[in-house]
Amino acid sequence: MKTKITFVFILLITQFIFSQKKSRADRFFTNGDYINAALQYEEELNEEGYEKHILENISISYYNTFQFKKAYRYLKVLTSGKFYGKDKSYDNSYNFMMHQVLSSLGKYEMAVDFLALYKSNNETNTLDKLNAISTIEAFKLKDDDYVVKSVAFNTESSEFGAVKLDSTIYFTSDRSSHGFMNQNYKWTHRPFLDIYAVKVDNKNVEVSEIEALSGEVNSKLHEGNFCFTSDGNTIYFSKSNSEKGKKKFDSLRNNAIHLYKAIKVDGIWQTPEKLKFNNKEYSIEHPSVSADDKTLYFSSNMPGGFGDFDIYTSEIKIDGTYGEPINLGASINTKNREQFPYISKEGHLFFSSNGHLGLGMMDVFVSELKDKVFTKPVNLGAPINSSYDDFSLTYYNEKDGFFASNRKGKTDDDIYAFSQIGEIFLKEYVTNFEVRDFATDNYVPNAAVVLQDVEKKMVYENRLDSIASFSLSVFPGKYDFKASSVGYKTNIKPILVKEKENERYVIYLEKEPVVVQSSKDQETGAIVTSENDRKKRKEEITAEELRLKLLSDNVGPPVIEKNGKLYFDLPPIYFDYDKWNIRADSKKVLDEFALKLEKYKTVYIKISSHTDSRGTDSYNQVLSEKRAESTRNYLALIGYVNARRMQFEGFGESAPLIDCNTKTCTEDDHQINRRSEFEITKY
Structure with a gap:
């Protein structure tokens, strides 16, 4: 009996400890x-x-701390829905989260499947x-419109929201400026955000120590994204909602961010003033003021928007008051975050x-x-954008600026830091179109041509003469x-x-194939084919003949x-x-x-990509696979080639043309080893 009582007591203690542990996890999550x-x-x-609620909460926890591989798991x-309880349903938001996580891992085709599911469950979206x-x-492979490089004053802490005013760069960071006694932010386990400043030369190289913004702007809570008026004497900034240094909470115990x-x-900088249209x-958050100082732009999750956070504007009136926030509408805002x-x-x-x-x-x-x-x-594409978070872009002149990632x-x-080197807005380009005979490469006379955009709107329609070509100014796109x-x-042909x-x-x-005329011989019953039929049979191409045609065709590669x-x-x-x-030099080759x-629409190919010998074997294997896939995707993207006709495989450093293990290779030698080969696998 004593043994039984002891066992029950131990069991109760174990259940109590586990329930405490479980509630502790939920408390961490709630906080x-x-x-x-x-x-x-x-x-x-x-x-x-x-368990379902644990799966939900651990997924969100890893997602919010940028541990996307674990979130995906x-x-x-x-x-x-296979491993928890009888209720296998889950909230549609997890489809969108899965889309985001898979995108961050570069698994775009799988990511799009979940995005399609998410949109279909919203009923109005497909x-x-x-x-x-x-x-x-197209976003990944478009010509670069920017060149980017990391700035020298990045640290292991977070830095973002850079704004350059004259010879000073201001930015937001969670590097500590309040001493070791202050609390860290629970979400990141790092100090709260403050605004910092550093003087730089004309190449954005620091010429002074980095210091927290002087005056009363920074506090023991968050001060985040900000902007200046045109004279530099007024700063608008995001800040944890507080009064007399203490957080103010909403009805759900959340501490909102206010302007x-x-x-x-x-x-x-004098004592900050909270804008009147804030609401606990x-x-x-995230202010930006127009060049004439008359309009304030910001982001908010206020009720009545299209989704999570939307972008709004407010008129800055002459008397210093502000107009009611106006949502920028459905062309800018979505059901998710802007x-x-x-x-x-x-x-x-x-x-x-x-x-x-x-x-x-x-x-x-x-x-x-x-x-x-x-x-x-318009998506700015790579290299501004990546598979992770890219945000807080600002310009300080017509071509140069900063963003964070x-x-x-x-x-x-x-x-x-970035410099804009290309056109980011759509403009028309003179483009040439031709209609040619498959067998001879000659122009097809009297060809009727139609060009339609992605919305099936007619862009061009005409019947050409003996020279089957035309030029047209069109916007880039499909x-x-x-x-x-x-x-x-x-x-x-999609282009x-x-x-x-x-x-x-x-x-x-x-x-078009020639129509075959045939008849039966009245005496023998044998099929007698016409001269046209005999010609057609003579012109039918065998695999061997196609092989010889490929070898002898000098048009293109x-x-x-x-x-x-x-x-x-x-x-x-x-x-x-x-x-x-x-x-860019490779794009010209691939275009031809x-x-x-x-x-040759019946030709199938295999793209084999190779790296040089620098880097580890495993890394080079992954790199070569990405290069082969990137080559396949470019050929498919420009509209000529069905992706199903193209296999791709990476071989890493396993098959070099120049053996750099037995000699000291030059950069040119390494360049020769970094290559792609195109084998015909079927025809």
């Missing part, structure tokens, strides 16, 4: 301490197995998955969003101001190019018009034979060290190659 919440939930999963279980994937590839402003007097029940607005001197709106289609997490978009209306947002899987944010002529099969003058797009037409296999003999497709994006593949 926004996602780092400790994840650790506690891991223990619970180890002891009790999968549990989201995969949650969205499968997604064309193939179009979405090709759009994402404040401060005035500089004799070089010193929601956040208003934050970090920046209004340029020209009135163009830059902002970050995870609701518009992008490369993953938050991407930077721009909406051009035309006739006092913001146009449809936690790319490379970092848990802290870094500031990057089009359907259709051509037909008497005696030829009609062909419709991607690039940001380039006088680019050439060719559509090939094949001749030639075909060569090596070790009994056929290869397209392209000029080298080179890659920069440690990168897999398609270089795409025309050849368009001509």
